[in-house]
Amino acid sequence: MIRIALVGCGTMGETHAHAYTSLEDAKVVAVCDIRSHHAEALASLLGCEAFTSYEEMKKKADYDVLDICLPTYLHSRYAIDAMKSGKHVFCEKPIALTLEDANRMVETAEENKVTFSVGHVLRFFPQYQTAADQIKAGRIGTPALLRTTRNQAFPGWSWENWYQDLEKSGGPEVDLAIHDYDWLLCNFGPVTRVYAKNLGPKHPEQMHTLAILRFASGAMAHVEASWALPKGIEFRTTFELVGTDGQLCYDSTRDCPLKTQLGSDEEVSLFYDNPLSEEMNPYRAELAAFLHAVVHKTEPVVTAAEAIAALHIALAAKESARSGKVVRL
Template sequence: MTLKAAVVGFGGLGRTHAQTLSKLDGVELVALCDKHAERIKSGDLAINIDTGAKTLDASKCRAYTDMKEMLRREKLDIVALAVPTDLHAPLAIAAMKAGCHVFCEKPMALSTRQCDSMLAASRAAGRQLMIGQCLRFWWEYDALLKMIRSGTHGKLISLSLERLGNYPDWTADNWMLDSKRSGGAILDLHLHDVDWALYALGKPTRLFSSARIGRTGGYDEVAAVWEYDGGPMVAIRGSWLHTSFLMTFRAIFENAVVEYGFPPDPALRVIRRSGQTEKMTSPGGSAYFDEMKYFVECVAGARENSVCPPESTRESVNLVMLEIKSASKGRPLTPA
């Protein structure tokens, strides 16, 4: 059976997801929706669309400016949402109520209450919901996860995760620069590492964070420390006050240091205490492609969603909310 899919929000991530859905076996991309009609550049979509990096074959797609109208007219199995974060919950809930399985970009929503409404809608409609926490599908992070789980280099002593960028002034209507719509850097950017630390190590025993309000009106600069009783210490830094994009990690194991993303050589490196260094190179591919392929396989019934279940991505939003509380109260907190 071919799954009919649509993408809502044809900006940076929407174009990426449309590319993937147009290439996956067993999927037919039939509709694109963006409230700014001009963002879907071709009138009747009978020709290819230039998405910037690549050309998308949208010859079978119809274009819409309103998701509800699209849901009324199309018979869809899958809706991929890549809209501003304040719209994740209302649009995901509407799409699931209309009978669609929903892939929704991260962060899941602006609050845990909204996340809970999305989870309830998924259960009530019997439709799958997956949030695009792409680091869970990122080769280098996955390689680190395997080292942590296997104990190849001994016990993990400490882990630092860093994600720095400049202010994102390229989004539609500049929605990302408004913390009421994006949650600021702490929810939009730093959440990536929060989610991965949760995925890899579980909930911390306690956390403390220090943060600064920035141009978005929310926390755009954050340093968090997570502690695990009997386990590693984790330091997570996020910022939109940097001058360029950088994502790095450094893991200190008993017998080796593993690092990724550092200029001028961003490759994953294992530096053994003996002094021997091993460089590991990704086989290629893209986490954005792999996460969508995984979701489609879950919808098709080929696998259970054990990598990125929505309950766990709800927990990463909860941990960011705890960090916000910790920063504003100036004290450590214990996750429930």
């Protein structure tokens, strides 16, 4: 039985905690959050101990894996500390805010011979997986034009509103578009040039990024990601992948088996339920794949090098938007 400690019991901590409840051969033995009620809520769900201090959890709990669901600016500090104590680390995306921090995380994982992966969860969404399989099988011929969108209202749910501070979240390029950068790199190969525009940070709750990527293959992508939707508007992701022989299209607002929308002043009044199968839960699938890599000592599906490559594109997009120039990689 693999033993897990979870640090950060906010939005993603809760998502991971629910995913662990249906994973066999994995037991969350401790959870930690500086907000005690958040830690206690997940401890009661998982039947484990709650801590409000990581240091105390490290001293008192016995675990093999640290799952990090902390705000992004804390990822490298906690990941490196855990790896130095010989723990395997699963860290929410993005890996870190800078390439320096990300490289130090990878070096520390290698030095301590621990498994390390990052939550680039699109790899585990059934729709994105099926599209990837069809691309690999040559169904749309040679990919030429790729268009992705990932648009939502500003993530106002966070602890101390840390998303609004770009020094802590990296903004929509590093926090949001990075999902698509990872998936595009994984399926269409390396990128040679990035040109981008953005809205913000002068418009703190309307941040938006639009990047044009040129791939070494000659393909081109438009990647749009937004925190600019008005509060209460539905989160939506899409892709259109055009090749020489056909295209693949997806729209997240069209594939939900059960959608509940309640009249409410609350930020979130829209709930999705998927009564089909827990196996299809991408967060469960990514954690199961990571634990499989730990147990079998194999390379994780999302490697640290891939997480760094996605961060590289996100930072290039920010730099291009700042300078107004094309960034060559």
